[in-house]
Amino acid sequence: LSDSLSLFHTPAPPTLADVGWDDEWAAVFAALAPPGALAARVARADRGACTVLAPGNLRVTSGRRPVATGDWVIVGPGPLPDDLPTVIDVLPRRSAFVRERPGRETAEQVVAANVDTVLVVNGLDTGVNARRIERYLALAWQSGAVPAIVLTKADCCTDDDVAGAVEDVRSVALGVEVHTVSAADGRGIDRLATAHLSQGRTVALLGPSGSGKSTLVNRLAGADVMATGETRRDGKGRHTTVHRELVVLPGRGLLLDTPGMRGISLWDAAEGVSQTFADVEALIGECRFSDCRHLGEPGCAVLAAVEDGSLVESRLASWHKLQREARALAARQGDRAAKEENLRRWKAIAKASRHRDRRRDR
Numbered sequence: 001l002s003d004s005l006s007l008f009h010t011p012a013p014p015t016l017a018d019v020g021w022d023d024e025w026a027a028v029f030a031a032l033a034p035p036g037a038l039a040a041r042v043a044r045a046d047r048g049a050c051t052v053l054a055p056g057n058l059r060v061t062s063g064r065r066p067v068a069t070g071d072w073v074i075v076g077p078g079p080l081p082d083d084l085p086t087v088i089d090v091l092p093r094r095s096a097f098v099r100e101r102p103g104r105e106t107a108e109q110v111v112a113a114n115v116d117t118v119l120v121v122n123g124l125d126t127g128v129n130a131r132r133i134e135r136y137l138a139l140a141w142q143s144g145a146v147p148a149i150v151l152t153k154a155d156c157c158t159d160d161d162v163a164g165a166v167e168d169v170r171s172v173a174l175g176v177e178v179h180t181v182s183a184a185d186g187r188g189i190d191r192l193a194t195a196h197l198s199q200g201r202t203v204a205l206l207g208p209s210g211s212g213k214s215t216l217v218n219r220l221a222g223a224d225v226m227a228t229g230e231t232r233r234d235g236k237g238r239h240t241t242v243h244r245e246l247v248v249l250p251g252r253g254l255l256l257d258t259p260g261m262r263g264i265s266l267w268d269a270a271e272g273v274s275q276t277f278a279d280v281e282a283l284i285g286e287c288r289f290s291d292c293r294h295l296g297e298p299g300c301a302v303l304a305a306v307e308d309g310s311l312v313e314s315r316l317a318s319w320h321k322l323q324r325e326a327r328a329l330a331a332r333q334g335d336r337a338a339k340e341e342n343l344r345r346w347k348a349i350a351k352a353s354r355h356r357d358r359r360r361d362r
């Protein structure tokens with residue numbers, strides 16, 4: 001227990017409401033939980049075990065169900081008297097930020113569950129990366145949470161540079177709030193807190209390593225809850241934060257800090273891409289051909305917009321790229337589903353034939 005007590009920097013343990021519990025969760029829990037089980041929220045998930053919040057702060061085994069940081073789970077006693085309590089079930093997620101799991105297999109990774117606001121964090125010391133922001137926004141919109149963009153380290157730039165960066169971001173983040181903050185001089189922090197922190201609400205911070213996510217968590221919490229690290233200049237970025245972790249600010253909501261992600265591949269993000277590129281998609285209906293691919297067909301409204309300067313060419317290229325990526329993923333998912341189906345059939349055949357052999361042996 002003691003190693004997880006650092007999650008709380010106030011002496012009073014958080015209440016269920018502090019952790020995000022509400023009537024809707026209560027109703028779902030009541031419908032699914034066996035008598036005597038507890039509701040708890042996953043603050044940190046490790047292989048096979050997780051730390052959960054509320055009613056206390058306890059270490060439980062995850063059981064067979066994969067759990068993600070931010071999940072609401074049903075906890076019951078372990079199978080043997082001395083066993084740790086065990087996650088029996090995961091309550092259906094209200095939102096989930098999901099990317100493709102890095103590595104070779106085609107699988108999803110739930111980065112954050114039941115999040116209300118996704119803060120897409122970008123450091124002004126490295127300049128804004130519009131393409132990366134679009135990618136995060138696609139996944140954020142897809143997640144069901146509301147994205148906002150936070151440009152950190154405003155103290156590293158002149159006011160003109162800050163204004164220019166905000167302008168650049170606004171042009172690719174339509175309808176999304178853009179905040180500029182500095183953990184060094186404190187600017188923008190209160191405004192960000194007022195806009196997004198309140199009891200029971202969950203705010204996830206996502207962005208590259210060294211962009212200042214943990215520093216911002218500490219600023220918002222008013223205490224050093226997360227370790228922070230020097231930014232390396234050689235581009236080899238060592239990750240300071242290595243676990244995703246939910247931090248409770250009693251009465252003021254929850255922050256979900258994450259390790260910087262080097263690459264972030266789309267996972268089921270078609271709708272999120274459409275929402276991120278609402279400006280491009282609005283033009284599509286105007287193309288002469290309903291199956292226009294916007295690659296040079298006559299009467300293409302998208303290319304006409306590039307021509308007259310109302311759509312930036314690099315943004316169109318970015319849209320094409322993310323569309324292709326979403327389609328390629330769907331194809332790989334289809335391949336994988338077909339392989340799994342094949343494997344299931346072979347296993348069934350093998351089992352049936354073993355059964356037959358046994359009967360023959362008798």
Ligand SMILES: Nc1nc2c(ncn2[C@@H]2O[C@H](COP(=O)(O)OP(=O)(O)OP(=O)(O)O)[C@@H](O)[C@H]2O)c(=O)[nH]1
Nearest residue numbers: 153183209210211212213214215228229240241260
């Ligand atoms: N000047 C300045 N430096 C900052 C600011 N915010 C963070 N930093 C510095 O940036 C470096 C990285 O900050 P972290 O908060 O550890 O970055 P992170 O996004 O959590 O990184 P990972 O945990 O690796 O993903 C540290 O040296 C911080 O002191 C800021 O507003 N201004």
Ligand SMILES: [Mg+2]
Nearest residue numbers: 213214240241
């Ligand atoms: Mg960090």
Ligand SMILES: [Zn+2]
Nearest residue numbers: 287292294300
């Ligand atoms: Zn077209």
